[in-house]
Each structure stands twice: as structure tokens, then as C-alpha cells.
Amino acid sequence: MHGLVNRAIQCFLSETYGRECWTRVARAAEVDPGGFEAMMSYADELTEAVLESAVARLDLPREMILEDLGTFLVSHPDLEPLRRLLRFGGETFLDFLFSLDDLPERARLAVPDLELPELELAEDAEGGFAIRCKGSWPGAEFVLQGMLRAMADDYGALVLLDVVDREGGEATVTISLLDSAFHEGRSFSLAGDL
Numbered sequence: 001m002h003g004l005v006n007r008a009i010q011c012f013l014s015e016t017y018g019r020e021c022w023t024r025v026a027r028a029a030e031v032d033p034g035g036f037e038a039m040m041s042y043a044d045e046l047t048e049a050v051l052e053s054a055v056a057r058l059d060l061p062r063e064m065i066l067e068d069l070g071t072f073l074v075s076h077p078d079l080e081p082l083r084r085l086l087r088f089g090g091e092t093f094l095d096f097l098f099s100l101d102d103l104p105e106r107a108r109l110a111v112p113d114l115e116l117p118e119l120e121l122a123e124d125a126e127g128g129f130a131i132r133c134k135g136s137w138p139g140a141e142f143v144l145q146g147m148l149r150a151m152a153d154d155y156g157a158l159v160l161l162d163v164v165d166r167e168g169g170e171a172t173v174t175i176s177l178l179d180s181a182f183h184e185g186r187s188f189s190l191a192g193d194l
Contacts, residue, residue: 070146
């Protein structure tokens with residue numbers, strides 16, 4: 001597992017539940033509480049041990065922790081560059097959805113050895129959308145769900161999201177766009193804060 005993924009989990013747990021929580025999770029998973037180096041690679045089993053330890057420590061379902069991690073990645077003030085990178089996907093939430101197919105390739109331009117799941121967007125007969133999430137690590141679909149929820153809020157859209165059809169390294173996140181202008185979204189400028 002890429003160190004960026006492990007570091008994201010570490011920062012999420014530290015920022016959301018406190019440094020002591022991270023320290024206890026790390027020790028239970030037999031990880032140095034000092035944490036992970038973002039640009040190193042780690043055994044997948046180590047990431048699994050950290051997640052299992054977090055589930056036990058927080059007494060929360062793994063899926064909920066991963067979804068909250070996805071929301072954290074987009075909404076935490078310290079991670080504004082990621083939010084900005086995602087907002088380059090389009091002016092509206094719908095534009096953003098159509099840009100997701102290219103996200104893994106765009107991410108590899110910045111971090112060549114980062115493996116993200118392959119994403120494939122399809123429109124369904126009822127006017128909703130489904131994103132097929134293939135490969136990468138187990139549970140990535142829940143991180144995606146959290147990121148989509150935060151991005152919808154960022155754009156001011158009202159959406160319903162659900163993870164369905166989980167099997168054999170693939171999952172589908174369904175998206176019902178109920179109102180693309182439900183509230184005023186967060187401001188965004190290509191020029192950034194000057």
C-alpha cells in the first residue's frame with residue numbers, strides 16, 4: 001500500500017479522534033506511533049492491521065470509518081490542495097462526475113506509483129449514475145463514497161449515495177442527483193487565493 005494512503009488514515013484518526021487514539025491504534029497494529037512516510041510503500045497487511053485496530057478502538061463499522069476518511073480528505077482545511085485538484089474536474093457537480101474516469105491517470109501524473117481504483121461512470125435508466133470501482137484495495141469504494149458526498153456539498157448539490165454490488169474486487173457506487181443547486185456551494189476560483 002502506498003504511504004500516502006496509510007498517512008491519510010493516520011492523519012484522519014489523529015485529527016478526528018485525537019493523537020492518543022492514533023497512538024493506541026498504531027500500537028495495537030504494531031506500527032510505530034510516529035506514523036508513515038508518505039512516499040514509501042508498505043505491505044497491504046499493515047494497512048489492514050491499522051484499519052482493524054481502528055474498528056476495534058472506535059467500535060465503528062469499517063465502512064463508516066472509510067467513508068468518513070473520504071469526507072475528511074476533501075473537507076479538512078489542511079487538505080485544501082486535494083479539494084482544489086478535484087474541483088478542476090468541472091464547474092458543476094455533474095461536470096465533476098464526468099471527469100472521474102480520468103482521476104486515476106491525473107493522480108499518477110503527480111504520484112506515479114500511487115494505485116487508485118479504476119473508475120467507470122455510467123448513467124442509468126432513471127437518470128441517476130453509477131460508478132464502477134475496480135481494483136485497488138478493499139474498501140476504496142467507501143472512501144470514494146465519502147469523497148463524493150463532500151464534493152456534492154462543496155458544489156451545493158443534494159445527492160443520495162449508496163455502495164452496491166460488492167464482489168470480487170469491484171463495487172458500484174450509485175448516485176442520485178436530487179438537486180444540482182440545493183444550496184450555495186463553496187466558492188472556487190481557478191486562480192486560487194491571490
